[in-house]
């Protein structure tokens with residue numbers, strides 16, 4: 001883990017430990033972190049008793065302790081993917097003052113270790129496609145894939161939307177934890193694609209002025225093996241109440257939905273001065289993984 005600013009001052013490395021959270025006292029810490037990280041209303045919090053029964057029935061809840069204090073956690077629960085054994089991961093959170101120091105990554109790799117021990121193959125989760133930092137963590141660092149776009153998935157709740165009256169759109173991603181792709185990422189191997197060489201299905205409006213730059217017109221007709229979809233580097237830096245956030249979301253939604261339908265899937269993320277999703281075309285268009293419903297077979301979407 002990278003050193004925290006305080007640790008740098010004292011020149012000593014923070015003591016970081018990751019372990020399962022099971023006691024009521026430990027789980028109280030998850031509620032505290034939800035309030036700090038997301039600022040959720042009481043009604044939107046997952047309470048202690050829910051974590052408690054979830055752990056009792058197969059959930060994985062791991063906490064990261066920095067110098068003995070709970071600083072982040074990850075939470076997943078068993079999900080029905082038919083023949084594929086897996087979990088859905090619903091929370092990953094690190095206290096704001098120590099974000100960006102490697103704890104989030106460490107929690108996800110620990111979640112994978114625990115899931116492998118339990119014989120699981122797949123962990124899914126949803127995230128807001130406009131959050132470039134999370135996209136980079138998920139796609140570039142962890143090696144997820146995905147091709148399901150969920151419109152307004154959690155409804156227009158103030159704590160889960162980017163701003164008032166903006167739908168809570170999400171991407172559903174799949175972490176095939178035994179795949180060669182994820183094994184390579186676990187070893188830190190993640191070569192960066194060259195944005196200059198790949199055609200762009202969406203990029204910023206070149207006539208815009210920082211920070212109020214909106215999206216240009218989407219190009220839904222590309223047929224190259226890979227296409228890029230630009231998103232703002234920090235969506236929260238766009239001026240609120242101007243419609244810019246909604247216009248980026250609408251443009252990206254059109255592009256993701258159109259390309260997923262044509263057999264492209266999320267493959268990587270490029271994070272630099274400008275940020276891009278990398279979508280890759282797969283000829284075999286098997287349906288994406290989805291939670292199993294009684295009487296419906298599940299198709300597999302494993303990357304190699």
Ligand SMILES: CC(C)(COP(=O)(O)OP(=O)(O)OC[C@H]1O[C@@H](n2cnc3c(N)ncnc32)[C@H](O)[C@@H]1OP(=O)(O)O)[C@@H](O)C(=O)NCCC(=O)NCCS
Nearest residue numbers: 092093094099100101102103104105127133134136137141
């Ligand atoms: C998302 C979150 C859990 C990540 O934890 P973290 O400890 O801050 O992240 P890490 O330091 O482990 O960094 C993990 C990756 O995130 C990305 N990242 C972190 N800080 C970043 C920054 N300032 N800019 C761009 N990317 C960044 C990088 O890809 C980084 O990996 P790298 O260092 O190998 O490039 C944390 O930021 C958080 O709690 N955010 C709010 C809640 C949330 O969004 N949860 C996830 C929903 S899917």
